[in-house]
Amino acid sequence: MSVQDDLAAVKRCLEDLVRTVGQLERSVAAEGTPPAPTTGRAESVVTIPDAPYDSELWTDTDDEGLGARDRHAP
16 A cells, blocks of 8 residues: 555545544433442452462362373373
8 A cells, every 4th residue: 555545544444433523422312421430449359359269179180281180291
């Protein structure tokens, strides 16, 4: 693509963006004022402790890429 083609494509995209933002502004104005965003900590946030996991949780697992602990690679 030439520089002129690139500039024309950017101009079309910018015009589409301006048109879409205008439509969005009109739809928001028709619906009224949007609710204010809530502040503070989300209730779904889970804090993960820094303490190491219990090694008993991993007795029957495979090591990623290495296979099972008690078997050898083929």
